[in-house]
Amino acid sequence: MDRRIDNLVITGFSGTGKSLVAKEAARRLNWDYLDTDEEIARRTAKPVAEIFRQDGEGRFRELEREAIRRACQKRQTVIAIGGGAIVDPQNYELLARTGLIFCLEAKPETIYERLFRAAARSPKTEVRPLLAVDDPLERIRQLKASRQPHYAKADWTIHTDDLSIDEVAEEVVRAWRLLSGTHPHPNPLPSRERKSGSRLKANDDVACVVQTKTQSYPVFVGYGLLNKLGEKMKQAGLSGTATIISDENVFSIYGDTVERILKEAGFAVNSSVMPPGEETKSMDHAVKIYDFLVEHRAERDDIIVALGGGMVGDLAGFVAATFLRGMPWVQAPTSLVAMVDASIGGKVGINHAKGKNLVGAFYQPNLVLADPETLNTLPERELTSGWAEIVKHGLILDEEFFEFLESNVSKLAKLEPKLLARAIARSAAIKAQVVSQDEKEREGKRTILNYGHTVAHGLEAATRYKRFLHGEAVAIGMVGAAKLSQRLGFLPAAAVERQQALLQKFGLPTSLRAEAASQRRGRQRSNLKLSLAEVTSAMELDKKMKGKEIRWVLLQDIGQAVIRSDLPKKEVLAVLRELAGR
Numbered sequence: 001m002d003r004r005i006d007n008l009v010i011t012g013f014s015g016t017g018k019s020l021v022a023k024e025a026a027r028r029l030n031w032d033y034l035d036t037d038e039e040i041a042r043r044t045a046k047p048v049a050e051i052f053r054q055d056g057e058g059r060f061r062e063l064e065r066e067a068i069r070r071a072c073q074k075r076q077t078v079i080a081i082g083g084g085a086i087v088d089p090q091n092y093e094l095l096a097r098t099g100l101i102f103c104l105e106a107k108p109e110t111i112y113e114r115l116f117r118a119a120a121r122s123p124k125t126e127v128r129p130l131l132a133v134d135d136p137l138e139r140i141r142q143l144k145a146s147r148q149p150h151y152a153k154a155d156w157t158i159h160t161d162d163l164s165i166d167e168v169a170e171e172v173v174r175a176w177r178l179l180s181g182t183h184p185h186p187n188p189l190p191s192r193e194r195k196s197g198s199r200l201k202a203n204d205d206v207a208c209v210v211q212t213k214t215q216s217y218p219v220f221v222g223y224g225l226l227n228k229l230g231e232k233m234k235q236a237g238l239s240g241t242a243t244i245i246s247d248e249n250v251f252s253i254y255g256d257t258v259e260r261i262l263k264e265a266g267f268a269v270n271s272s273v274m275p276p277g278e279e280t281k282s283m284d285h286a287v288k289i290y291d292f293l294v295e296h297r298a299e300r301d302d303i304i305v306a307l308g309g310g311m312v313g314d315l316a317g318f319v320a321a322t323f324l325r326g327m328p329w330v331q332a333p334t335s336l337v338a339m340v341d342a343s344i345g346g347k348v349g350i351n352h353a354k355g356k357n358l359v360g361a362f363y364q365p366n367l368v369l370a371d372p373e374t375l376n377t378l379p380e381r382e383l384t385s386g387w388a389e390i391v392k393h394g395l396i397l398d399e400e401f402f403e404f405l406e407s408n409v410s411k412l413a414k415l416e417p418k419l420l421a422r423a424i425a426r427s428a429a430i431k432a433q434v435v436s437q438d439e440k441e442r443e444g445k446r447t448i449l450n451y452g453h454t455v456a457h458g459l460e461a462a463t464r465y466k467r468f469l470h471g472e473a474v475a476i477g478m479v480g481a482a483k484l485s486q487r488l489g490f491l492p493a494a495a496v497e498r499q500q501a502l503l504q505k506f507g508l509p510t511s512l513r514a515e516a517a518s519q520r521r522g523r524q525r526s527n528l529k530l531s532l533a534e535v536t537s538a539m540e541l542d543k544k545m546k547g548k549e550i551r552w553v554l555l556q557d558i559g560q561a562v563i564r565s566d567l568p569k570k571e572v573l574a575v576l577r578e579l580a581g582r
């Protein structure tokens with residue numbers, strides 16, 4: 001996102017002093033001041049509470065969107081916005097593109113007290129709707145928690161509990177100078193004449209917000225961002241003891257750093273480190289972590305931090321979902337697969353002797369923070385495998401993104417920081433968009449994520465999960481699905497070739513022959529022979545089957561997936577033979 005810093009935006013929950021702080025900060029900067037709620041009241045000649053009561057919240061949000069659009073056309077204005085405005089993605093996008101966002105924080109108890117005092121001071125003003133319920137403090141807590149992921153996207157957060165309005169305004173101005181890299185003259189020129197549109201130096205790393213029916217949370221992607229893990233967790237309203245769950249490989253590289261970062265942010269930290277490998281995603285190891293948590297007297301508000309690849313994320317998330325009936329948790333994915341796939345969507349779980357991921361839950365994290373810098377230590381084959389799901393996201397939903405990958409593949413494969421962060425952020429956003437629409441995989445919308453996976457699961461199962469990394473099987477499976485799409489007349493040959501070419505440039509196998517060749521070139525050659533009969537029988541056992549028919553995800557074009565469940569077996573077999581070079 002290209003950002004300007006023409007304005008300064010103040011958000012936060014009711015009772016955090018937004019309007020007064022905005023006014024005071026504007027005075028100090030010699031800028032204009034604008035409060036969107038006041039604007040709305042002036043334009044409609046009705047107090048906001050009355051608009052809510054008479055016309056409904058929907059109407060108010062419309063008016064608010066318009067007011068924000070108008071405000072964002074201003075320059076050098078301190079804009080106070082309503083506490084719920086930033087929840088709307090359009091509002092956020094616009095505000096973030098034109099200004100720096102400051103969030104004023106306060107504990108629910110502080111907010112309650114301030115609102116209560118305000119109501120008592122001027123009894124004629126209506127008691128705010130927040131106070132007019134049975135348990136106002138609980139209501140404040142709930143509403144605030146639901147907005148916290150959006151507040152967490154602010155560029156700067158100020159805890160106002162122990163500060164006066166003047167002190168908060170001073171901090172706003174100080175932080176504005178720091179973030180914008182500007183030191184405005186104490187008596188700046190009249191606002192219209194001052195140069196505006198300077199580039200933002202502050203971090204610009206919110207990839208997306210996953211917004212499901214049960215929860216919403218931000219996904220941060222940024223090079224070097226791991227250093228801000230503690231800060232981001234605080235901004236997400238988390239505090240207390242953090243238990244890091246990791247595997248030996250990852251913890252030996254990043255464990256000390258992450259422990260320090262969390263301690264510096266004020267968390268107490270414990271770490272539970274498991275052996276690496278898929279076998280660890282088991283009930284035995286979940287029990288080991290439960291034991292660790294019991295021993296360390298973990299409480300319900302404490303936090304689980306998953307630091308590692310998808311294995312760690314699935315296992316730690318499963319523990320977070322079940323221990324004490326659910327603890328807050330944070331995903332810090334360190335593998336490419338985990339950054340763009342496993343950490344997003346809230347599927348957590350462990351394997352059972354009879355099948356992968358048989359035991360689990362949908363349990364969304366409070367935030368996801370991906371630092372692509374950690375990929376520098378990821379083994380090459382794991383990295384390559386991760387690109388398959390990224391390419392998949394372009395293929396099923398986003399042609400422009402696919403083209404971006406085509407244009408930058410060699411730099412991406414070399415982990416060029418800026419491009420890498422962009423690719424991961426976009427890919428994560430595509431996955432987030434899909435899972436936001438179908439959190440629990442009930443409405444079939446998640447099905448398109450299975451592009452390439454029907455054949456992939458067949459290949460993986462037929463080789464007992466020993467020969468292929470998941471992404472390798474998916475790459476071959478996507479080639480199969482594209483060829484099938486072509487045979488059935490959906491997809492032009494040129495698109496099949498483009499897909500294949502891109503996968504190859506990322507170093508992924510695109511047929512079973514190519515896969516065998518790349519294994520011979522230096523990777524361990526598995527003795528497991530591949531039998532096509534086993535592949536097809538495994539495919540029929542594929543869990544994505546509906547009734548008796550497999551639901552195939554095919555392509556109509558690059559960026560456009562379609563779902564079909566009535567494919568002739570003859571065609572499927574022909575494609576498998578083609579992949580095997582038989």
Ligand SMILES: NC(=O)c1ccc[n+]([C@@H]2O[C@H](COP(=O)([O-])OP(=O)(O)OC[C@H]3O[C@@H](n4cnc5c(N)ncnc54)[C@H](O)[C@@H]3O)[C@@H](O)[C@H]2O)c1
Pocket residue numbers: 247248249250253276277278281308309310311312314334335336337338341342343344345346347348357374375376377378379382
């Ligand atoms: N929940 C979901 O929606 C979802 C989606 C896709 C995959 N998954 C699950 O994710 C798992 C696969 O994830 P994965 O590929 O990340 O596997 P993984 O977690 O086993 O990591 C692969 C290997 O890389 C190492 N590693 C990870 N990050 C590293 C780093 N930065 N530096 C050095 N080494 C590092 C790990 O120790 C491990 O040895 C599977 O269990 C799969 O079922 C879950």
Ligand SMILES: [Zn+2]
Pocket residue numbers: 389453470474
């Ligand atoms: Zn996959």
